Structure formats: C-alpha cells, structure tokens
Amino acid sequence: MTLYAEVILSLPLDQSFSYSVPESCEKRAKVGSRVLVPLGQRMLTGFIVRLRKRRVSPEFELKEIAEVLDEEPIFSISFLSFTRKLCEYYYSSWGELLQASLPPSFILKSKKRITLSERGRAALRDEDLSREETELLRFIQKRSYSALFLKRKFRVRNLSHLLSRLEKKGFILIQKEIAKARKKIFSAAPMSQTQLEIDFSLDAQSREVADQITRRMEKKVFSPFFLYGPPEKREAVYSRLIKEILASGCRVLFLVPEIALTQTLIERFEKKLGEKVALLHSQLSDRKRELEWRKIKEGEVDVVVGPRSALLSPVDHLGLIIVDEEEDDSYYQLESPSYDARKGAWLRAKHEGAALVYGSALPSVEAFYRARKGKYLYCLDSEAREAKVEIVDDRLERGLISSKLEEKISERMKKGEQILVFFNRRGYASYLFCSRCNYISRCIHCDIALTYHKKEGKLVCHYCNYSVVIMNRCPDCGSRMIRERGTGIEAVEEELKTIFPKGRIALFTTDLDKREQERILRNFWTGKIDILIGTQLLAHQVELPPASLIAILFPETILTLSDYRASQKTFQTLSLMMRFLKSGNKAEVIIQTALPHHFSIRQVALEDYFSFFKEELKLRRLMNYPPFSRMAEILFQGENLRNVARKSREFSTRVKSLEGDVDILGPALASVSKVRGISRVQVILKARRKEELDKVLRESLKTIKLRKSVWVYE
DNA sequence: AGCACGCCGACT
DNA sequence: GTCGGCGTGCTC
Numbered sequence: 001m002t003l004y005a006e007v008i009l010s011l012p013l014d015q016s017f018s019y020s021v022p023e024s025c026e027k028r029a030k031v032g033s034r035v036l037v038p039l040g041q042r043m044l045t046g047f048i049v050r051l052r053k054r055r056v057s058p059e060f061e062l063k064e065i066a067e068v069l070d071e072e073p074i075f076s077i078s079f080l081s082f083t084r085k086l087c088e089y090y091y092s093s094w095g096e097l098l099q100a101s102l103p104p105s106f107i108l109k110s111k112k113r114i115t116l117s118e119r120g121r122a123a124l125r126d127e128d129l130s131r132e133e134t135e136l137l138r139f140i141q142k143r144s145y146s147a148l149f150l151k152r153k154f155r156v157r158n159l160s161h162l163l164s165r166l167e168k169k170g171f172i173l174i175q176k177e178i179a180k181a182r183k184k185i186f187s188a189a190p191m192s193q194t195q196l197e198i199d200f201s202l203d204a205q206s207r208e209v210a211d212q213i214t215r216r217m218e219k220k221v222f223s224p225f226f227l228y229g230p231p232e233k234r235e236a237v238y239s240r241l242i243k244e245i246l247a248s249g250c251r252v253l254f255l256v257p258e259i260a261l262t263q264t265l266i267e268r269f270e271k272k273l274g275e276k277v278a279l280l281h282s283q284l285s286d287r288k289r290e291l292e293w294r295k296i297k298e299g300e301v302d303v304v305v306g307p308r309s310a311l312l313s314p315v316d317h318l319g320l321i322i323v324d325e326e327e328d329d330s331y332y333q334l335e336s337p338s339y340d341a342r343k344g345a346w347l348r349a350k351h352e353g354a355a356l357v358y359g360s361a362l363p364s365v366e367a368f369y370r371a372r373k374g375k376y377l378y379c380l381d382s383e384a385r386e387a388k389v390e391i392v393d394d395r396l397e398r399g400l401i402s403s404k405l406e407e408k409i410s411e412r413m414k415k416g417e418q419i420l421v422f423f424n425r426r427g428y429a430s431y432l433f434c435s436r437c438n439y440i441s442r443c444i445h446c447d448i449a450l451t452y453h454k455k456e457g458k459l460v461c462h463y464c465n466y467s468v469v470i471m472n473r474c475p476d477c478g479s480r481m482i483r484e485r486g487t488g489i490e491a492v493e494e495e496l497k498t499i500f501p502k503g504r505i506a507l508f509t510t511d512l513d514k515r516e517q518e519r520i521l522r523n524f525w526t527g528k529i530d531i532l533i534g535t536q537l538l539a540h541q542v543e544l545p546p547a548s549l550i551a552i553l554f555p556e557t558i559l560t561l562s563d564y565r566a567s568q569k570t571f572q573t574l575s576l577m578m579r580f581l582k583s584g585n586k587a588e589v590i591i592q593t594a595l596p597h598h599f600s601i602r603q604v605a606l607e608d609y610f611s612f613f614k615e616e617l618k619l620r621r622l623m624n625y626p627p628f629s630r631m632a633e634i635l636f637q638g639e640n641l642r643n644v645a646r647k648s649r650e651f652s653t654r655v656k657s658l659e660g661d662v663d664i665l666g667p668a669l670a671s672v673s674k675v676r677g678i679s680r681v682q683v684i685l686k687a688r689r690k691e692e693l694d695k696v697l698r699e700s701l702k703t704i705k706l707r708k709s710v711w712v713y714e
Numbered sequence: 715a716g717c718a719c720g721c722c723g724a725c726t
Numbered sequence: 727g728t729c730g731g732c733g734t735g736c737t738c
Contacts (some may be wrong), residue, residue: 006738007738009715009737009738010715011715011716011737012715013715013737015737015738016738017737017738018738019738020738037738038737038738039716039737039738040716040717040718040736040737041716041717041718041737042715042716042717042737060738061738062738063738161718161719161729161730161731162730164718165729705734705735715737716736716737717735717736717737718734718735718736718737719733719734719735719736720732720733720734720735721731721732721733721734722730722731722732722733723729723730723731724728724729724730724731725727725728725729725730726727726728726729
C-alpha cells in the first residue's frame, strides 16, 4: 500500500505539497524527516509534516519523493507544532522558518550547471551571434558555472530563455546536479564532566524571588515570570534557576540581544557553566554552527545561549527559557521569516510545559503591563543612586554645544576625567542644498536626501550606501552657494575640537569598521581618549569605563520618529547611555534638548522607570496603541509604484469588505517611499485582539500577489 | 522563490 | 519573420 507524504518546502508560500513515498523509502520516511523532492524543474529539500495512507486530492498524478535524507527525523513533533504556531502568528512561511532553524549545509537543492560544448566553441569562432550570446559563451569558455551565478553576473532578465535557446542549438550543455551532502559528522564528543561553578550569592530578596519561581517551576507546567531589576541581581537569580532546572534533568534556553554576545560575555558563560553550554552567535562559521547544532541535537548540551535565532535550536527536555533584556528590539526579526523571539519563547515554553523568565531593568511598556496584569511580575530592587542630571533648554542657546555644557566639559577636562557624548545622527549634515535654486542631492535608488559626510568628502545614502563625491557647484544651476542643513555627529566632533583644541576626541559610529571600533574602545579604556562621541552604537555597548560626565545631545532625533514607541525608545536609549555614569555624587549628566518638558526626557532625568511607564501607558490607552490593541503593519514592495499602489488599494478594499472589527490606516507611501529602487506602500491595521487581525489578514493576504511583509505589534 | 510560457514591439 | 523584454501563473 502506498504512503503519501505532505511536504513543506522553503518557499514563500502558505502551502504544502503532496508526494507519494516509494517503497524503497517507506521505512525511513517519517514525520519530521528531510526529503529531496522534485518541484517543477528543480530538486528541493523539504520536510515531511504528515503521512497519509490515502491521497487527498486525486485530480492529478503525484510525484515521488526522490530521497529521504535522514535516518531519524530531524524535527520532533513538538518542534514542528511550535514552529507552525510561530509562523502562523507572524504570517511567515513555515518552510522558511524550518529551514532557518537548520545549518545551511543541511539544505540540498539541484543546481543547473552550464558548460560550453564543442559546437559552442566552434560557433564562438565562426558564427555570427548576438551580443548576449557571445558574451555568455565567452564567459563560460574556461569553466562551467551555475545558472544562478550567471543570472547574477549578467543582468539578463530572462536567462532561462537565453539558455534554452543556446541548448537547442547545441552550443551549451545544461546538467542538473545536486551538491553532495557532506558526510555526516557525528561529533562523538565525550560527555563532559565539568562541574558547574555557580555563584549563589543571593541577597534575601533575590533568594525569595528565586524560591518562588523555583516552587512554580517544579510543577513542570508552563508558567511565565517577569524579573524586573538590575543586571547583576537578575544574573544571580538566573544562575540559581538554571542550577535547579539542570538538577531536575531538564535543559535551558537562554536568549540575549544580538549585540550582547561579546567575547567577554561568552568567556564568562563558559567559565560559569563549563562545556555543557552551547554558545550561538553571529560570528560563528557555518562549520562551527553545524557542530554546535549537532551537539545540541545529540543532547550533549544542557544550556544553549544565543540571540533570537537560538530560539529555533533543537533542544529537548526544555525546562526553562530565559529572555534577558526583554526590551531589546533585536529580538524581532524583520526579514523573512519574520518573528519575534520574545513571543516565540512564550509559544515554545507553552508547547514544552516549560518555565519562561523575561528579565529587564527597562522593560518594554507592553511586557511590563502584561506582567503586572497577569501577576507574574517579580521585582528586584536596584540600589537607589542619585545621579545629578540637568536638562538644558537648547532653544535658548546659539551654538551646537550649550555654554553650560562647554563649561562642564572644560571642568572635567581640567581634572583629567573622561566624558561621553551621545548624539544619534550619523554624518556631518543631514543634506546639502543650493541656496540659489534649492536643489538637494538625492539618492538615485531611494527616495531620500543624501547625507553629507565631511570626512570622506561624500554624500551618502543611509539606506543603500550609494554615494557621490561632494560637489562644489550646484549640479543644477552651477552656483557655488552650497549650504548645509541639519546637524550630524561629525559636526559635533568638529565643534568640540574647535572649543577644546587640546582634547583627545574620537567618534564611535557604524561608519567605522569593526577593527577601528575596537581600537577606539581600547583607547577609551586606556585613557587615551578624553571625549568619546557616539550614536546608538555607543549606547548599546555592554561595557564602557564609567564616565564622570555624560552629555546627551538632542534626544528629540529619536523622540520625533513616526513610531508609537518613540517615547519608549527615547527612554530606553538615554537610560542605556546613563548606565555608563560613574557612581558617586560627583558624576553628572547633561541633557541638551529642544523638548525639555517632554515626559520621557524628564523621567529619564529622574531615572524613574515606573513614572515613565504610567505616563506612557496613559497615552497608549488614549491612542488605543498596544498593549491596548494589536497592530499589523503590511508593507507592499515592487519595482513600479503604479502596480504597488494598485495592489495595496486592492488589499485595503478586500480588508474593508470582510466582516471584522478592524481599523485600517492607509494605504500610504512608507516614510521612505523608495529603497534600492523598490517602491514601498504601507497599510496599518489595528484591532482589539490578535484574532480579529488574523480573521481579515489570512483572507486578504492570500489574494494579493505582490511582495509583502507583515509585522505584528502587540 | 524559480522557472516556463506567452504576448508584444523592434530590428536583421 | 526572429529576438529579447516583460508580465503571469504554477509548482505536488
């Protein structure tokens, strides 16, 4: 009797494909196994998600599975159902998510190899060929190439046309081959005996919290916790919980923000937890990643530490998931397959009956609200400190650096103390314009003005990196009256260098490469820099030597973003910066702003998260933003705006025609309406509950055939 | 996604 | 007439 398999492929489709299982594969074809299957002209790696004894749709002949790639299923049933839930929640493709959870070498697919034939060689000599034909045949003279490579190399739109023509004429050979899977390497690493060195120094309050959580954890049913408190105390509680869970024979998943996994943290973890920990991070090579994946799969690892993608690692017997620094947005993957690892952790813990611990000193308003409401908030008091914070009203100032700030910096410099300056805009000026004809240089690929980078003498697009050498005449009217508008961080540096010519001043931005960034940090640590000026990148550093003066310039660059979370982002970023303040009452912070009365700036100054939370929550309630509603942002993208606009209108009409209590905003051009030549139109949906969004979105997304991304905010 | 097919203007 | 650009629709 024939078996039929339902197979999920890594395509941007919300659909499975059915294949018949040939007798030779019947034993190994199991739910959760990888298979090689034919689809159209290709061979692809898919995943069996269901086996049937009878075929469902008898209308057409099914193809056979070509090969089962695994001896034992690579995905457990519970992992399959968890990932399915996760991508349903975020409207992503299940196949893409499953693929993303595996090392790249586990995915086999056919590739077309193109080789020049003898006749082709002759034709190249003797025959008259079109420009494109000659170009391609010449290119493949020396060696053969894959079709995909050629497609990228030549910007021919319809390569398959060209290739099949050449094949018909006998000029080229097209072979389909499947890259050989590397031999299975089962790293037979011996079970490590490393004793866990865990620090138990918990104060009374932390011990009480840890005990409460432990008691609930022992029941081995899903239970969420939110740990609100400073990093050292959270870490102590985590250590204790990890120990408890390990003792009970379960494993731990520990998620941290992308940027937090620096070498120092990795070393610390290794020391504390020994070899039974797998550390996943972005610098890992494919080879190393595969090795770690296998170690986790084989159960040789008890604790998996990593950024959001670690959520998808194959840990069995999961007893505890920790999501530290819950407020960090790097948990939300915006590229396909998009998902939020914070919600993902919730879903996974629920599936596995595990405990879930979020931790933060600056929780997102949404999570904090839910934790309070759901009665799973646990507070660890931080030691009150009285930082001296002063808000300087910039509207009364003339220069970039207020006289107050200048005075303070000068004082600190005299004492030989270090200063941190935060300003969140790269470049020297937002743009250049001609004061005669008002011409502004814009990016040719994106709908945005080019940012002036004085050091490089360039105008740069911050969206696609396109750049042009700076002009001294207006390209439009030829006038020399080129002016700057909008201050960037390079201008801050220039101004400070003018005021303090002897000061050792450095910039810290993403414009520097990794090595330069490290060099600057080292120099700041060793005291070779007096004033370090940086953007977000600086604020997100895990550690910096404490500074006795921190200057925050124009936080309104974040506050005026068109995002309902702008206040929260401001509060978070400024608080992050203020972590680097030296303790003791001599240290101080200056916030120089044109919005000195805004509540998020005032409450940062008071270091009062709770007041900020209450204020922000009030606004969210008034405006019906999350956590009081759920929002979905749908971004339509395409080469011609006409088509994108038409499809997005079609979509909104469809949504409106469906029954549902959903508000619809747009379609409207996205805030940057074109990026890399792709036009962008967005629609925002708002509803009381996620289910209401689902009801209309599932239906209407299917019918619109255009590249689209969906993001969920809740 | 990637691939084939079919339609249409333009150029030997 | 063919070539090559482009939109459309399907893949078990």
